[in-house]
Amino acid sequence: xxxxxxxxxxxxxxxxxxxxxxxxxxxxxxxxxxxxxxxxxxxxxxxxxxxxxxxxxxxxxxxxxxxxxxxxxxxxxxxxxxxxxxxxxxxxxxxxxxxxxxxxxxxxxxxxxxxxxxxxxxxxxxxxxxxxxxxxxxxxxxxxxxxxxxxxxxxxxxxxxxxxxxxxxxxxxxxxxxxxxxxxxxxxxxxxxxxxxxxxxxxxxxxxxxxxxxxxxxxxxxxxxxxxxxxxxxxxxxxxxxxxxxxxxxxxxxxxxxxxxxxxxxxxxxxxxxxxxxxxxxxxxxxxxxxxxxxxxxxxxxxxxxxxxxxxxxxxxxxxxxxxxxxxxxxxxxxxxxxxxxxxxxxxxxxxxxxxxxxxxxxxxxxxxxxxxxxxxxxxxxxxxxxxxxxxxxxxxxxxxxxxxxxxxxxxxxxxxxxxxxxxxxxxxxxxxxxxxxxxxxxxxxxxxxxxxxxxxxxxxxxxxxxxxxxxxxxxxxxxxxxxxxxxxxxxxxxxxxxxxxxxxxxxxxxxxxxxxxxxxxxxxxxxxxxxxxxxxxxxxxxxxxxxxxxxxxxxxxxxxxxxxxxxxxxxxxxx
Amino acid sequence: xxxxxxxxxxxxxxxxxxxxxxxxxxxxxxxxxxxxxxxxxxxxxxxxxxxxxxxxxxxxxxxxxxxxxxxxxxxxxxxxxxxxxxxxxxxxxxxxxxxxxxxxxxxxxxxxxxxxxxxxxxxxxxxxxxxxxxxxxxxxxxxxxxxxxxxxxxxxxxxxxxxxxxxxxxxxxxxxxxxxxxxxxxxxxxxxxxxxxxxxxxxxxxxxxxxxxxxxxxxxxxxxxxxxxxxxxxxxxxxxxxxxxxxxxxxxxxxxxxxxxxxxxxxxxxxxxxxxxxxxxxxxxxxxxxxxxxxxxxxxxxxxxxxx
Numbered sequence: 001x002x003x004x005x006x007x008x009x010x011x012x013x014x015x016x017x018x019x020x021x022x023x024x025x026x027x028x029x030x031x032x033x034x035x036x037x038x039x040x041x042x043x044x045x046x047x048x049x050x051x052x053x054x055x056x057x058x059x060x061x062x063x064x065x066x067x068x069x070x071x072x073x074x075x076x077x078x079x080x081x082x083x084x085x086x087x088x089x090x091x092x093x094x095x096x097x098x099x100x101x102x103x104x105x106x107x108x109x110x111x112x113x114x115x116x117x118x119x120x121x122x123x124x125x126x127x128x129x130x131x132x133x134x135x136x137x138x139x140x141x142x143x144x145x146x147x148x149x150x151x152x153x154x155x156x157x158x159x160x161x162x163x164x165x166x167x168x169x170x171x172x173x174x175x176x177x178x179x180x181x182x183x184x185x186x187x188x189x190x191x192x193x194x195x196x197x198x199x200x201x202x203x204x205x206x207x208x209x210x211x212x213x214x215x216x217x218x219x220x221x222x223x224x225x226x227x228x229x230x231x232x233x234x235x236x237x238x239x240x241x242x243x244x245x246x247x248x249x250x251x252x253x254x255x256x257x258x259x260x261x262x263x264x265x266x267x268x269x270x271x272x273x274x275x276x277x278x279x280x281x282x283x284x285x286x287x288x289x290x291x292x293x294x295x296x297x298x299x300x301x302x303x304x305x306x307x308x309x310x311x312x313x314x315x316x317x318x319x320x321x322x323x324x325x326x327x328x329x330x331x332x333x334x335x336x337x338x339x340x341x342x343x344x345x346x347x348x349x350x351x352x353x354x355x356x357x358x359x360x361x362x363x364x365x366x367x368x369x370x371x372x373x374x375x376x377x378x379x380x381x382x383x384x385x386x387x388x389x390x391x392x393x394x395x396x397x398x399x400x401x402x403x404x405x406x407x408x409x410x411x412x413x414x415x416x417x418x419x420x421x422x423x424x425x426x427x428x429x430x431x432x433x434x435x436x437x438x439x440x441x442x443x444x445x446x447x448x449x450x451x452x453x454x455x456x457x458x459x460x461x462x463x464x465x466x467x468x469x470x471x472x473x474x475x476x477x478x479x480x481x482x483x484x485x486x487x488x489x490x491x492x493x494x495x496x497x498x499x500x501x502x503x504x505x506x507x508x509x510x511x512x513x514x515x516x517x518x519x520x521x522x523x524x525x526x527x528x529x530x531x532x533x534x535x536x537x538x539x540x541x542x543x544x545x546x547x548x549x550x551x552x553x554x555x556x557x558x559x560x561x562x563x564x565x566x567x568x569x570x571x572x573x574x575x576x
Numbered sequence: 577x578x579x580x581x582x583x584x585x586x587x588x589x590x591x592x593x594x595x596x597x598x599x600x601x602x603x604x605x606x607x608x609x610x611x612x613x614x615x616x617x618x619x620x621x622x623x624x625x626x627x628x629x630x631x632x633x634x635x636x637x638x639x640x641x642x643x644x645x646x647x648x649x650x651x652x653x654x655x656x657x658x659x660x661x662x663x664x665x666x667x668x669x670x671x672x673x674x675x676x677x678x679x680x681x682x683x684x685x686x687x688x689x690x691x692x693x694x695x696x697x698x699x700x701x702x703x704x705x706x707x708x709x710x711x712x713x714x715x716x717x718x719x720x721x722x723x724x725x726x727x728x729x730x731x732x733x734x735x736x737x738x739x740x741x742x743x744x745x746x747x748x749x750x751x752x753x754x755x756x757x758x759x760x761x762x763x764x765x766x767x768x769x770x771x772x773x774x775x776x777x778x779x780x781x782x783x784x785x786x787x788x789x790x791x792x793x794x795x796x797x798x799x800x801x802x803x804x805x806x807x808x809x810x811x812x813x814x815x816x817x818x819x820x821x822x823x824x825x826x827x828x829x830x831x832x833x834x835x836x837x838x839x840x841x842x843x844x845x846x847x848x849x850x851x852x853x854x855x856x857x858x859x860x861x862x863x864x865x866x867x868x869x870x871x872x873x874x875x876x877x878x879x880x881x882x883x884x
Contacts, residue, residue, distance in 0.1 A: 006681050014669055075667060081631045084666055087659035087731075089651035089682045 007090075007098040011072055018068050019106065025064060029057045030114045033496045034121060054496065065107055066147045070160040073099060073151035078222050080155045096223035103148060108140040119498055124443050128419045132497055135447045142208050145215035149235055152222040171239060178247055196315075198255035198450040205254070205447060207245040214238035256449035258397075258541045266398050268542035270305040271312070273394050295380035297373040297553050301394065303544070308352035309401040311344035311536065314370055315452050319392035321373055321551065323383055345467040345480070345534070349401055353534065354471065354478045360508060360519055361480025370394075373553065383553065390551035396544050397452050399536035404466075407531040409436070415533055419443030424531070425502060432520040434470070434507050436531060441500040451538050467534040470507045470521075474528045479521070482506040505531070582607045582729050582761035583628060585639035585646075590623050590632060590785075597623040599785040601637065605763055605778065610755055612776035612793075612864075613765040616872050620785040621765040622663070625733045628763075629659060642729055655683050658722030660715065661733035668707035672700050672717050676724070683725035691724035697750060712743035719747070723754065730755075732764040736771050748774055769865040781868065783875040793864065800867045801859040803847065805831045808855050818846065822874045834862070834870045 012019065032054060076085045076095055085095070115136055119129045150167070154160040195203075218234040221227065260266070303312035347359045372392070375383070405415040407424055415422040425437035470479040482505075507521060521529075583605035590598040598620040605611045615621045626632040628641055630649040639646040644653040670678065676695075680686045695702070698716040706714055715735060722730065730751070736744050748771060755762050766772045772779075779796055781789040789796060803821075807829040817824050817833060824833040837843035847857060862870070 003681060006678075010678050013674075014667075077665075081626050082661075082663045082665045084664055086631045087629050087654065087657070087661075087664070088679070089655035091651045 003094055004098050004101070007094065008102050011075065011098070011102050014075060015068055015071060018064065018071070022061075022064050022068065022106065023110070025057060025061050026111050026114050029061065029111075029496075030118050032057060033115070033498050033500065034118045035500070058496075061111075062143060065143060066164070069103065069107070069144065069147040070151035070154070070157050072102065073148060074154070074156055074160070077155050078152050078226055079228050092223050092226075096220065099148075100219075103144055107144045108137060111140060112136050115497065119443065122441050122498055122500070123416070123421060124419055124441075124498065128443050128445075132443060132445050135445060136497060138208065138212070142212050142215075145212050145219070149215040149218040149222075149231075149238075152219050153228060153231055153235060167239070174239075174243060178243055182247060196252065196255065196450075196452065198452075199250070199252040201254040201447065201450065202252050203246050203249045206249050207242045210241040210245055211238045214241060254447070254449050256451045258451060258538045260539050261400075261537070264400070264539040265307045266310065266400075266540040266542070268396075268540060268544070271396060271398075271542055271544045272304045273314075273392070273396075273544050273546040274302045274304050295375055295377045296371045297375075297380075299370060299372045301370045301372075303396055303398075306398065307400075309349055310539070311349065311399050311401065313397045313399075315395040315397055317370055317372065317392055317394045319373055319390060321383070321388055321390050321553075323386040323388035326386075326388070344399075344401070344536070347480075350469065350478055350480070353401055353403065354469075357471070357473070357476050357478045359478050359480065361478075380553070385552065387550055387552050390548040391545070392547075393543050393545040395452070396542045397538065398540040398542060400539045402535055402537050403532055404535040405533040406471075407533065409526060409529055409531060413531075419445070422533070427526075429521075429523065429526060432508075432522075434521050434526060436468075436470075436505045436507070437502055438468075438505060439500070439502045441498060443498050445497070452541060465536050468505050469532050469534065470529055471532050472525055472529040475525065477519075477525075478532075479507045479519075482508065580607055581605060581640075582609075583611075583639070583641050583763060585624075585628075586637055588624070588627060588637035588639050589635045590620075590627060591635045597785055598627070598634075598782075601782070601785075601787050603639075603780060603787060603790060605761065605780075607761050608759050609778040610762040610764070610776045611778040611780060612772040613763060613780050613782065614767065614769065614772065614864075614868055615765075615782035616767055619782045621767075621782055622661075622733055623785075624782065625661075625731060625763075625765055629657070629731065651682075655685070655725065656728045658719075658725075658727035658730040659733075660718045660722050660731070660735050662715070662735065662737040663733070664718060666706050666714060666718060669705065671703050671705050672709075672720075673702035675706065675717060675721055676702075679721045679724070686725045690726065691720070694720050694723055694750075698746075712739045715739060715747070716743070719750075726758060726760075728760060730760055730762045732762065732766075734766055735764065736766060736768050744771055751775060769868050773864040776864075779864065781871050783872060784879065788871055788875065796867060797861060797864065800834065800836045800862045800870070802862055802866070803833055803835050804858050804860075805847075805851055806856040807831065807851070817850070818843075822870055823877070834874075835859070836867075836870075 076090070076099075077083045112133065116129055116133055119132065120126075124132075150164055151160055154163050214234050214237050218231045218238070221234060222231040301314050301317070303314070306312055346363045347361065350359045350361075351357075372390075404417065405422075407413040407415065407422075409424070409427050411424055411426060413424045420440065420442045422438055422440045425439045426435075428435045428437070468481055470481070471477070472479075508519065581604050583603060585601050585603045588598060588601040588603070589596065601620075601624060603624070613621055613624070623632065627634050628639060628646055630646055633647060641649060642653055642656055644650065649657075667675065667678075676691060680688075698720055700713060700717055700720065701709075706717060709717065719735070732751075735747065739747065751762060751764075752775060754760065762775070764772060764775060773793075777793055779789065779791065779793050780787055817831075818837075820835075820837060822834040822836060824831065826832075835843055835847075844859070851857065
């Protein structure tokens, strides 16, 4: 038996009870992910229980890792002068290899294999399993490396716990200090709150890589040289590097460029922006004495000129205001859209998707505001009643609404596209309507490249992006779902990459029933009905310019808004 | 590096920020000797041993153990060294049997028969965890795991601390028996002189980080004598003693001091010349304990004078 195996066997014997518990927890998590949240969405106790367990299990796992790693490492401590192994012929490299291999097998390989097996069992495509594997391994490796490095720098568990707690407090305090400093000195635009999701993902990846590499350097240095001073310097560098990257890294390598489909009919030249300013809605933002107070002039922005069954989001606006006869007073600002929910699944859009069919339902209208101008309050007071020219351009993200699948109304009817699988669980007729239970399993990749305006896991599940209507073509009717029913209030299983949960769709809405009393869903109607899944598909990213000669910050100018167009994405780039 | 020396150091120093724990240590431990490394608490004994075992790195100077530089002791050399210390943290979750099973593969020279013999001799329970053993039993277990591979050098750092007299006696007898049989080199540090006196044939005194004596015990004991001089008649004049006479004291007509001169006949002749005719002079031999106490006190006196 090699000395490496001999040493690992000793460690396994030492931690056998905790290892057993660890394996149990990994198995429990696998079962939880595999079977998912099968409770009825309106079974609140079951939902709460599921939520608690799905949060508790990963926490317990993490807790066990941060308890087992120091017990393992500090059985042969690397600091102090009293360790048994110091005076035994145990090669340092062998000790490092043994501990590292033990940790990798127990805390990285085992849980990763189990999770990947669960993904495969749940019919996640092999490509998606392969693409999420590095993410799963990396996150396990990262938490392991942090605990390992800390254990290698401390003599015993008590010191490990104290130093660990102190480090966590320090990180929280420094993190808050960095955020507040950014807020006060650079303003809201420079904080993470205002950054695109893809940049935050990029920062997170780079930051984690920095931490991982420096933790590994700390561990190797400590094992091979036992120069604790240098190892502490490396560990502190890991924390500082993480903060620096999280705050200042600007290279957004996780943004996915839009490649317009060949059949896209969007012409950026034809798009226009129609600002309709709300005179009352301006607010002052100020943080601290040193930060500049800003007055925000906001507007509901709508995009015109879209082809049928297309919707658009404004991702950012850059504007310039020049008061009449005062060219020197020109002010300019760059503003991101303030994200408010707006339903794009309107009757009009549905009519475009289902020409000739009667759309039954009610539009949900929410306003979407964007900051048109950002300026210092004194300047706002000086300029608010003046008229002038407003020039601007907006980054517009254009999506096409498509039918992604048609379910037959039978339990077991399935939709499968990449990492998403949806299955109809139950179809329960109720008085004048129907409730359809859908089970969705979805793989969320935190490292997925994101299109502008989307967040991890959002494209296939977020209700802004996916919509379900009940269609009876024989009767020529399309029924929109109850607004409340689609808000799937069953809890998510956020710690897991594979989320399995159910949600219910209710047709028609109760309110709708009152208004359209002539319509009712009965057994006959259901016999010829199908459930249609609608989705958004990104087809273009345009920059649209607009110009307004007679602009005032306090006047509703919707009727006066005129647009000019600016083409920014070459046709070649939009080709698939 | 000499083949005849198991341990040798040259100008070895260890400083902890402003405090110097060991200063300019020149130590030679011959192969086959039982070397007692003596000194009061805080003298630098354990620091020296930790440098010799490459647990601490020296601030300056150099040294070798079994011919290998102390800063580069390889696992192969470590496999020839047995080390037992009162401060050593044993893997207490292990049983005695588990400890022996864990240690065995690291040592190519592990001798199962010898281990069994020692096990019987030490009367250790194989299936009991170390954390459930008394301090004496733990020390025995540590010793057993350090002897079973027949080390060429056995380093014992304060091995008697916390042991009751019976266990101490067993321990010493065990080590004596083994060193006689196996011709090992034993380096034992202690401030318990009486116990060490039975073991050692070489001795080194360290005080305030500096080595004051390093020689065979027999040589040391023949050199150090307690001198008492009773002056004749009403004489009150005191002769000036040689500078290397230690701890001089006078009471009435009696003068006492410790003499540690290298050449005894020369020193006696010198003393007879110093004292007036008629003075009665007597010299009595000293045990290791008395020599140790003398050197320690002398060190303190020198330190106080230096401070003054």
